[in-house]
Amino acid sequence: MGEKALLVDKIIEEIKGGKYRPHDKLPSENELADQHKVPRMVVRKAYERLQELGYIFSKQGKGSFVQNQKLQIPLILTGDVSFTEKMQEMGYNFETKNIYCEQIEYDASIYHSLKASQHDIVFKIGRLRIVDGCPIAVHVSYVKETVFQDIGQTGKSITSMFQYYKSKGYAGFGPMKTQLSVVFPNEAERNLLRCSSLIPLLFLESGCMDRKTGTVLEHSKIFYRSDCFTYVI
Amino acid sequence: MGEKALLVDKIIEEIKGGKYRPHDKLPSENELADQHKVPRMVVRKAYERLQELGYIFSKQGKGSFVQNQKLQIPLILTGDVSFTEKMQEMGYNFETKNIYCEQIEYDASIYHSLKASQHDIVFKIGRLRIVDGCPIAVHVSYVKETVFQDIGQTGKSITSMFQYYKSKGYAGFGPMKTQLSVVFPNEAERNLLRCSSLIPLLFLESGCMDRKTGTVLEHSKIFYRSDCFTYVI
DNA sequence: TTAATCTATCTTGTTGCCAAGTCAGTGCAC
DNA sequence: GTGCACTGACTTGGCAACAAGATAGATTAA
Numbered sequence: 457m458g459e460k461a462l463l464v465d466k467i468i469e470e471i472k473g474g475k476y477r478p479h480d481k482l483p484s485e486n487e488l489a490d491q492h493k494v495p496r497m498v499v500r501k502a503y504e505r506l507q508e509l510g511y512i513f514s515k516q517g518k519g520s521f522v523q524n525q526k527l528q529i530p531l532i533l534t535g536d537v538s539f540t541e542k543m544q545e546m547g548y549n550f551e552t553k554n555i556y557c558e559q560i561e562y563d564a565s566i567y568h569s570l571k572a573s574q575h576d577i578v579f580k581i582g583r584l585r586i587v588d589g590c591p592i593a594v595h596v597s598y599v600k601e602t603v604f605q606d607i608g609q610t611g612k613s614i615t616s617m618f619q620y621y622k623s624k625g626y627a628g629f630g631p632m633k634t635q636l637s638v639v640f641p642n643e644a645e646r647n648l649l650r651c652s653s654l655i656p657l658l659f660l661e662s663g664c665m666d667r668k669t670g671t672v673l674e675h676s677k678i679f680y681r682s683d684c685f686t687y688v689i
Numbered sequence: 690m691g692e693k694a695l696l697v698d699k700i701i702e703e704i705k706g707g708k709y710r711p712h713d714k715l716p717s718e719n720e721l722a723d724q725h726k727v728p729r730m731v732v733r734k735a736y737e738r739l740q741e742l743g744y745i746f747s748k749q750g751k752g753s754f755v756q757n758q759k760l761q762i763p764l765i766l767t768g769d770v771s772f773t774e775k776m777q778e779m780g781y782n783f784e785t786k787n788i789y790c791e792q793i794e795y796d797a798s799i800y801h802s803l804k805a806s807q808h809d810i811v812f813k814i815g816r817l818r819i820v821d822g823c824p825i826a827v828h829v830s831y832v833k834e835t836v837f838q839d840i841g842q843t844g845k846s847i848t849s850m851f852q853y854y855k856s857k858g859y860a861g862f863g864p865m866k867t868q869l870s871v872v873f874p875n876e877a878e879r880n881l882l883r884c885s886s887l888i889p890l891l892f893l894e895s896g897c898m899d900r901k902t903g904t905v906l907e908h909s910k911i912f913y914r915s916d917c918f919t920y921v922i
Numbered sequence: 923t924t925a926a927t928c929t930a931t932c933t934t935g936t937t938g939c940c941a942a943g944t945c946a947g948t949g950c951a952c
Numbered sequence: 953g954t955g956c957a958c959t960g961a962c963t964t965g966g967c968a969a970c971a972a973g974a975t976a977g978a979t980t981a982a
Contacts, residue, residue: 460888465875516964517943533869533922634922637869638889638915642698653694656889656915657870682871682889683955689766689867689922717933730967749934750973
């Protein structure tokens with residue numbers, strides 16, 4: 457196991473160090489195997505890993521080539537401005553797509569966070585954040601129908617929950633405690649974010665309440681591709 | 690590629706869902722392959738992935754078995770208390786080991802953060818954070834010799850930089866802006882944290898200054914095993 | 923009976939061979 | 953000369969056969 461990991465480390469160093477540039481061809485599997493005196497299988501597995509990490513791509517019959525590196529977006533996690541505003545401020549070609557608005561089954565954790573009773577109806581509104589055509593985050597908001605009675609009809613067209621809340625007369629938002637963890641994407645997230653199963657996602661989970669009335673507005677889950685961001689907190 | 694990922698997802702779900710308990714034996718590679726009508730190679734790769742993610746372990750001749758799951762420690766990222774205090778407050782069996790204190794080569798980014806000139810001597814002090822015998826974080830602090838002149842002698846025995854700073858008469862600490870990102874461990878980090886190359890690390894980088902004098906005390910890098918923590922910010 | 927050894931069969935781990943895709947060069951028909 | 957088909961050498965991709973470790977049961981010897 458160690459040999460593969462070391463080889464992966466080495467090649468990543470070489471790519472980052474500029475020895476290979478995007479679309480350069482890497483040594484063939486046999487070449488590298490001979491050089492390092494390891495079985496081709498070791499090199500092969502290393503290349504497969506590098507593919508899943510997004511550093512290279514391989515084409516049967518042609519060879520293995522280094523990928524364009526992903527853009528690195530600095531992102532401010534704290535602060536009360538909306539995601540849309542954050543991105544537009546920084547001048548990125550940014551867009552949001554609404555991907556679904558559905559009623560959910562009962563979920564203890566979410567219902568508790570929303571202070572909802574077991575008989576409350578709760579909708580989830582999913583949006584996909586896209587920068588330069590590249591999907592970089594999935595944002596899911598959970599809201600009670602008793603608080604937003606038109607959510608079933610209008611939910612499918614919302615791209616900014618903050619604007620929606622403002623349109624309902626809520627002005628100042630207070631975040632509740634935010635939990636942060638690192639997860640790997642499930643199938644749905646892989647498809648939405650068009651990434652392999654080895655791209656870690658930064659997973660933020662928090663509530664949001666109206667500052668004046670204390671009404672719990674939403675419970676939200678955000679999945680950021682960790683290879684696209686550096687975060688500032 | 691998709692088949693393997695789906696299989697990995699499925700087995701993780703089953704483990705988390707309690708279908709298999711720690712030390713239970715999983716179906717043999719051939720069994721699973723026949724059940725799902727895929728080549729054994731697919732199951733094999735899935736099992737290898739699950740090993741590297743820390744869910745299972747395999748023994749030649751015996752089979753594959755599910756691992757004990759890691760402890761999940763809630764960790765407060767913000768706030769000015771030291772790591773040591775944070776952990777002791779929460780009642781964990783916590784210990785810190787000093788792993789090195791060495792002078793470093795010139796590094797533009799670190800020197801700039803420390804407001805050091807190119808001729809300044811800078812030391813790095815590394816500590817390993819251990820909970821219940823399990824290494825869970827590497828903490829590296831960079832300091833100027835001009836600020837802490839005995840660091841070369843005493844550095845190897847420091848386990849709490851905060852206490853060291855207090856002993857030098859610095860009382861109130863102000864954090865500078867903190868950058869957060871997700872990285873995979875290099876060889877040194879894999880050895881220290883005893884983890885595979887697929888355990889993502891939460892990487893925090895920040896400066897720290899004395900609140901009264903404005904002196905830059907340190908530049909610090911912390912690598913947390915992301916599978917051991919949930920973070921609260 | 924008891925203990926040791928062999929054997930059959932299961933497990934995971936490894937390797938080497940061949941399939942399949944790509945491309946450049948060669949040679950032939952026109 | 954031009955175009956086309958073929959060939960050979962290279963690439964990555966996939967798989968089947970084999971190696972090696974473990975275990976339970978049968979066999980054998982004392």
